[in-house]
Amino acid sequence: MPEGDTVFLAGHRLDEALAGKTLLRAELRHPRLVTNDLTGRTVLGVRSVGKHLLTRFSGDLSLHSHFRMDGAWHLYRPGQKWQRPAHQVRAILEVDDRFAIGFALHDLELVPTSQEDRLVGHLGPDLLAPDWSDAHAAEAARALAAAPDRQLGPALLDQRVMAGVGNLYKAEVCFLLHVSPWAPVSAVDPAEAVRLARKLLLANAWHPEQSTTGQLGRGRQHWVFERGGKPCRRCGTRIKVATQGDDHTARLSYWCPRCQPTPSR
Structure with missing residues (x-):
């Protein structure tokens, strides 16, 4: 999507x-x-x-x-x-x-x-809204923090929390926050998660290429997304991939088991 x-x-x-x-x-x-x-x-x-x-x-x-x-x-x-x-x-x-x-x-x-x-009207603050403000950021952070025991990956994808994050940015935000997509929301600073999500989306808003690493070379655009089985760019550990969520909410999640330790699940 x-x-x-x-x-x-x-x-x-x-x-x-x-x-x-x-x-x-x-x-x-x-x-x-x-x-x-x-x-x-x-x-x-x-x-x-x-x-x-x-x-x-x-x-x-x-x-x-x-x-x-x-x-x-x-x-x-x-x-x-x-x-x-x-x-x-x-x-x-x-x-x-x-x-x-x-x-x-x-x-x-x-x-x-x-x-x-x-x-x-049901959507959370639009991360790419032209009138984005500190108030929007605070609203999104409050919505994210409202369910501290929820897994972070699905929470980031919830458009009622903040609008615009898809599976790519979910994976990359989790990696940059050093947490597994299965970690609870309480494992991160909600305000920092919102800030990072907006930063990544905004960096790619005006061109079709989607890079979270700052590089546009083929195979170098992402930290973990769609890199299952490849070495982590930080530590060399093989990136893992697994399905997260049930039924219509199920999505593939990518993570480095060393940089992003996964809670028992």
Whole structure:
């Protein structure tokens, strides 16, 4: 599932391409939305909220989309070949010089802009919010600390705590904090966990590459994420990988057993 920085960058690019322009064509290929015609409306802007994207139109209307595992928005010039098959298209927004194509967007919904909170109001502070403040940081830290016995990995992924962290940043934050994803939240300083999560997301928000090590060379971008069986960059111990969580919450976790001792579980 895309991380918050991926959605942020997609929203920024869509905003640059569409904001202030009139829709010449608007198709929503979703069973609940196919009868809605947005043609003629002005795109007021596009913004991300954690892993959610909100495209706002004139007339108090917003299109909510969520990438889930395989969704994406692409931008094309007239005449350009689409990079994904047409049967995956769920939305087409055309302005005078661009096509915004939404592929595999399983979650699409139209709501009054004034009622966007119905869809994103449950989220914790958005780590990439342009108005991020000390108050947001404190709110996220309080939410994280509210369940001190909860395993840190799933807590970091909980979008109700803070919005934007995915499996990549969960693994990397745990490594940089020197704790296992299975360690309880009480093993870390919640404020530092929030600060580090925002720092990593912000460092990658304006480009598609996602590096937590400061390096962009192939295979050098991450400390532990997707490096199962490879040597730890700190101590040389083999990185371990295991499933954490149950049912729909299950995710792979990566950690160094020496740098991040795992509590008995």
